[in-house]
Amino acid sequence: MLLLTQTFTFTYHKVSDWQWVLNHMSLFWSLSITHLYLALTSVAIGFVIALPLGALAVRAPRTYTGVLSITTVLYSLPSLAVFAFLVGVTGLTDTTVILPLAVYALAILVRSVADGLTGVPDDVRTAATAMGYRPLRQLWSVELPAAMPVIIAGLRVATVASISLVTVGSLIGIGGLGQLFIAGENSDFITEILAGIVIVAALGVLCDGLLTFGGYLLAPWARRS
Amino acid sequence: MIVASSASIGGIFSYLTTAANWSGPSGFLHRLLQHVGYSGVTLLIAACISVPLGLLTGHTRRGGNLLTIAGNASRALPTLGLLTIFAVTIGVGIDAAIIPLLLLAVPAILVNTDVGVRNVNPTSVDAAYAVGMTPLQVLWHVEIPMALPLIVLGLRTAALQVVSTATIAAYVGLGGLGRYIIDGQGSGNFAELGAGAVAVASFAIVTDLTFRLAQTLVVSPGLRARTSTA
Amino acid sequence: MITFDHVSKRYGHEALAVEDLSLSCADGEITVIVGPSGCGKTTSLRMINRLVEPTSGVISVDGKDVRASDPALLRRSIGYVIQQGGLFPHRTVMDNIATVPRLLGASRAKARERAAALLALVGLPEQMAARYPHQLSGGQQQRVGVARALAGDPPVLLMDEAFSALDPVVRADLQKDLLQLQSQVRKTIVFVTHDIDEAVKIGDRIAVMQTGGKLSQFGTPEQVLAHPANGFVANFLGFDRGIRWLSLFPAKSLVLRDPPTVGPAGGPADVKAASSAAGTNWVLMLDPKRRPVGWVDASTLDGDGDGALDPAQVRPIGHTFAPATESLRAALDAMVLSPSGLAVAADNDGSLLGAVSEDDIDSAIRDLAGRS
Numbered sequence: 001m002l003l004l005t006q007t008f009t010f011t012y013h014k015v016s017d018w019q020w021v022l023n024h025m026s027l028f029w030s031l032s033i034t035h036l037y038l039a040l041t042s043v044a045i046g047f048v049i050a051l052p053l054g055a056l057a058v059r060a061p062r063t064y065t066g067v068l069s070i071t072t073v074l075y076s077l078p079s080l081a082v083f084a085f086l087v088g089v090t091g092l093t094d095t096t097v098i099l100p101l102a103v104y105a106l107a108i109l110v111r112s113v114a115d116g117l118t119g120v121p122d123d124v125r126t127a128a129t130a131m132g133y134r135p136l137r138q139l140w141s142v143e144l145p146a147a148m149p150v151i152i153a154g155l156r157v158a159t160v161a162s163i164s165l166v167t168v169g170s171l172i173g174i175g176g177l178g179q180l181f182i183a184g185e186n187s188d189f190i191t192e193i194l195a196g197i198v199i200v201a202a203l204g205v206l207c208d209g210l211l212t213f214g215g216y217l218l219a220p221w222a223r224r225s
Numbered sequence: 226m227i228v229a230s231s232a233s234i235g236g237i238f239s240y241l242t243t244a245a246n247w248s249g250p251s252g253f254l255h256r257l258l259q260h261v262g263y264s265g266v267t268l269l270i271a272a273c274i275s276v277p278l279g280l281l282t283g284h285t286r287r288g289g290n291l292l293t294i295a296g297n298a299s300r301a302l303p304t305l306g307l308l309t310i311f312a313v314t315i316g317v318g319i320d321a322a323i324i325p326l327l328l329l330a331v332p333a334i335l336v337n338t339d340v341g342v343r344n345v346n347p348t349s350v351d352a353a354y355a356v357g358m359t360p361l362q363v364l365w366h367v368e369i370p371m372a373l374p375l376i377v378l379g380l381r382t383a384a385l386q387v388v389s390t391a392t393i394a395a396y397v398g399l400g401g402l403g404r405y406i407i408d409g410q411g412s413g414n415f416a417e418l419g420a421g422a423v424a425v426a427s428f429a430i431v432t433d434l435t436f437r438l439a440q441t442l443v444v445s446p447g448l449r450a451r452t453s454t455a
Numbered sequence: 456m457i458t459f460d461h462v463s464k465r466y467g468h469e470a471l472a473v474e475d476l477s478l479s480c481a482d483g484e485i486t487v488i489v490g491p492s493g494c495g496k497t498t499s500l501r502m503i504n505r506l507v508e509p510t511s512g513v514i515s516v517d518g519k520d521v522r523a524s525d526p527a528l529l530r531r532s533i534g535y536v537i538q539q540g541g542l543f544p545h546r547t548v549m550d551n552i553a554t555v556p557r558l559l560g561a562s563r564a565k566a567r568e569r570a571a572a573l574l575a576l577v578g579l580p581e582q583m584a585a586r587y588p589h590q591l592s593g594g595q596q597q598r599v600g601v602a603r604a605l606a607g608d609p610p611v612l613l614m615d616e617a618f619s620a621l622d623p624v625v626r627a628d629l630q631k632d633l634l635q636l637q638s639q640v641r642k643t644i645v646f647v648t649h650d651i652d653e654a655v656k657i658g659d660r661i662a663v664m665q666t667g668g669k670l671s672q673f674g675t676p677e678q679v680l681a682h683p684a685n686g687f688v689a690n691f692l693g694f695d696r697g698i699r700w701l702s703l704f705p706a707k708s709l710v711l712r713d714p715p716t717v718g719p720a721g722g723p724a725d726v727k728a729a730s731s732a733a734g735t736n737w738v739l740m741l742d743p744k745r746r747p748v749g750w751v752d753a754s755t756l757d758g759d760g761d762g763a764l765d766p767a768q769v770r771p772i773g774h775t776f777a778p779a780t781e782s783l784r785a786a787l788d789a790m791v792l793s794p795s796g797l798a799v800a801a802d803n804d805g806s807l808l809g810a811v812s813e814d815d816i817d818s819a820i821r822d823l824a825g826r827s
Contacts, residue, residue, distance in 0.1 A: 078389035085422035167303040197306040204301035352541030357531030445545035447587030
């Protein structure tokens with residue numbers, strides 16, 4: 001309770017800092033672009049690999065447990081540790097951040113794709129095959145659309161997590177909104193940190209909302225009342 | 226690049242095996258214990274808050290929306306941001322770290338416990354009332370044992386979350402294995418940086434395995450056929 | 456005795472699930488509540504152990520209003536078997552069955568002892584005690600469910616579509632075992648089902664409910680089948696309720712006659728001899744153990760051929776019926792399928808007891824119809 005009031009008093013007193021915020025809009029913009037680029041590229045790569053991997057895992061359940069074990073082990077590694085280790089290998093490039101985040105996204109999304117596809121009722125699959133669909137076309141035209149709601153749910157989680165995790169990269173020198181936290185901490189400037197938190201959270205909410213909306217458009221039959 | 230990598234790995238290896246690096250206040254042992262300590266205490270406090278709360282909301286089937294919001298919020302709020310803001314307001318050290326640590330651990334346990342209890346097979350719950358169990362007995366003898374796989378999963382997820390956050394918290398003055406990474410970064414000592422990374426990663430894997438083991442020990446064999454390993 | 460006294464149940468502002476139900480389930484009897492889905496039968500059952508509370512009216516068990524007791528305590532004195540078993544998946548079979556005794560305060564050892572006894576009672580091997588529900592078949596799970604319901608030795612047993620999810624063979628087995636169990640333990644059982652055949656088979660009394668929660672008729676199976684109270688009941692019983700009604704009467708009331716027979720070694724000449732002696736065309740062929748093998752029509756045979764009978768001339772008997780254990784319905788069915796029009800009666804090991812003609816069966820039916 002005490003620190004809550006402390007926090008509020010501090011922020012209240014820094015009313016003049018609103019001017020600072022307005023002055024740095026272009027900084028926020030450029031940082032956000034870099035940030036989104038890193039986060040969304042990671043998710044995209046993870047997704048592109050997760051789709052065939054998940055589809056394969058459903059067809060061959062034994063590989064599923066194998067794939068899942070590997071991805072969950074990689075997922076359990078703390079992000080800072082992975083970033084730090086990779087700096088020695090790939091240096092201070094985008095790859096250092098995108099590679100681990102893509103793996104994190106992959107861990108979440110393989111699960112979602114597999115769960116979504118297994119959730120397609122057997123009758124639907126059998127009916128499609130009986131109509132004459134070949135396996136690949138059936139996957140693309142029938143099963144994936146049916147699995148869409150679950151996959152989108154996974155994408156939302158992966159995207160929000162990704163956007164949040166990019167900030168950690170700033171500790172080892174990667175760009176993005178995490179810079180605001182480092183700078184703010186160094187100069188004891190709360191407003192800067194607060195701005196960073198707000199923007200990161202807002203970006204997360206925005207992407208989550210866009211994906212949900214996309215889900216409504218792509219899967220109208222799954223809309224809940 | 227490959228030459229550089231093998232040189233670095235060599236460097237990391239020698240850092241890890243130098244005896245001097247293991248003793249003393251900045252040694253591995255001390256920092257490992259710190260990390261275990263902070264993570265353990267946080268997890269314990271988070272569990273004491275979240276598990277009863279999750280059991281309550283799951284059993285009474287209320288508050289689901291609030292929990293979804295809490296879950297989403299914990300994912301969206303950046304760890305580093307929370308740590309630095311508390312560091313600046315309260316000052317560096319454990320006090321600053323404890324709130325973000327808890328803030329990020331509680332939702333994982335809470336949501337999983339709630340979902341676990343809420344989604345217990347309704348026929349089994351109905352049967353439990355039918356044989357004459359009181360609501361509390363139903364919770365204790367049927368709902369909790371059947372929700373255990375998810376509850377343990379929640380604890381495991383939270384544990385990994387806490388270990389990861391504690392690592393980052395080294396930046397705001399918390400001890401622990403993350404210090405090697407922060408210091409290594411600061412001084413450009415890649416061997417230290419890498420060694421810290423390896424240490425933290427190993428610790429995370431051990432934590433994960435411990436909880437998986439706990440899951441097999443604690444969850445009834447009767448439930449194993451249906452639950453998928455998470 | 457379980458009494459429903461003008462019991463109604465309404466959910467929210469919707470229509471009545473149960474409307475003004477008044478019913479008495481006698482002690483030691485199996486009362487079956489039967490009807491289509493949505494007729495309120497399950498709701499009515501669940502009001503007995505207060506899993507559902509009535510909107511109006513009173514339900515009493517042995518004269519005591521069920522609402523007078525604490526619901527949990529009440530339920531410990533009432534056994535309840537559900538359709539999918541409702542077994543606790545995280546407990547072994549033994550611990551599942553021991554649930555109520557433990558709730559009633561028995562020590563773990565005593566409860567397990569009781570569980571073992573019940574396991575045997577429902578016909579399951581003792582190795583099953585350490586298994587988990589997911590390792591059992593549907594029929595086995597239902598047996599465990601019954602054992603669990605009986606563990607606390609309750610005077611009342613409620614069964615909610617308990618056998619509906621099982622395949623016909625397993626189902627018939629369980630129905631038979633239930634009747635046998637009942638002859639030993641004599642509980643007051645209320646059984647809910649949508650299957651009229653099941654109701655007729657196991658019920659001492661049947662309550663037919665129609666959609667909307669109204670009781671249409673309450674009586675013995677004979678009464679209901681022979682005299683349905685209204686169009687709904689008649690429809691629900693089906694157009695072959697007459698045949699069903701026959702299944703309630705034992706075949707041992709039939710007087711058996713001796714058909715003309717011929718042994719396994721018999722040839723056309725023997726058949727013709729037996730046929731003219733009896734004055735009928737059809738002769739029954741028996742095996743060395745006096746078991747019926749088939750019918751031969753003497754009028755289709757050529758004169759006096761010696762030697763064995765052409766197998767093609769031996770027509771199958773359809774099936775036999777056992778007068779000691781089976782019903783008139785079985786006798787009628789055997790008669791329908793018999794090429795000679797005579798139903799063959801056989802005992803447990805298949806050997807011939809006699810035969811009955813269409814007329815014999817017919818007069819037995821007329822007798823019953825006159826009396827009912």
